[in-house]
Amino acid sequence: MNARHTKTAPHPAALPCPCGGYVVTAAPAPGEQHAVPSPGTVRLPASPAARSQAPGKTQGRILYGNCCARLIESGEIPVNAEQLMRSRYTAYVLERFDYLRETWDPATCPADLGSEPGPQWLGLDVRRHEPLDDRHALVEFVARYKVGGRAHRLQELSRFVRGEDGRWRYVDGQISDR
Ligand SMILES: [Zn+2]
Numbered sequence: 001m002n003a004r005h006t007k008t009a010p011h012p013a014a015l016p017c018p019c020g021g022y023v024v025t026a027a028p029a030p031g032e033q034h035a036v037p038s039p040g041t042v043r044l045p046a047s048p049a050a051r052s053q054a055p056g057k058t059q060g061r062i063l064y065g066n067c068c069a070r071l072i073e074s075g076e077i078p079v080n081a082e083q084l085m086r087s088r089y090t091a092y093v094l095e096r097f098d099y100l101r102e103t104w105d106p107a108t109c110p111a112d113l114g115s116e117p118g119p120q121w122l123g124l125d126v127r128r129h130e131p132l133d134d135r136h137a138l139v140e141f142v143a144r145y146k147v148g149g150r151a152h153r154l155q156e157l158s159r160f161v162r163g164e165d166g167r168w169r170y171v172d173g174q175i176s177d178r
Helices: 048-052 081-093 097-102
Strands: 022-025 058-061 120-131 136-147 150-162 168-176
Touching: 081 097, 081 120, 081 136, 081 150, 081 168
Parallel strands: none
Antiparallel strands: 022 058, 120 136, 136 150, 150 168
């Protein structure tokens, strides 16, 4: 094989995170140490229009290495259900079924997770994050994907619970057909 003619894909860490997370670049809040905000601690507005209206701030696509990789690869714990939801979408894109299983309520996690090839995921749009109490939250999202050249749209209202260990887990979701 001739290395010069081999197309090497860029490392995923250097690509925009599949979850579509945006960094809101703003002066760090008092007491905030990190230059790179923790994914999910920054409110990620749902629509591009809302993002462009964030006053006095510039936004950029957050790289996988600074976003979901911190949860999927480095074992950081998601701070809320939305962050977990985003990282789970990314795990679907990257086929990290180990992470999906880890973050799925054992009572509802399918035994055959990952046994079939998944669709080609095109994008995620988180519409709503609704903390119900310390242990329960809802996240509504739209995910777009392609199967056999045809584009589909999945709109789901997902339920998340936080266990005794402090970790959020996906329970189940209600899919709305449209
Ligand atoms: Zn991400």
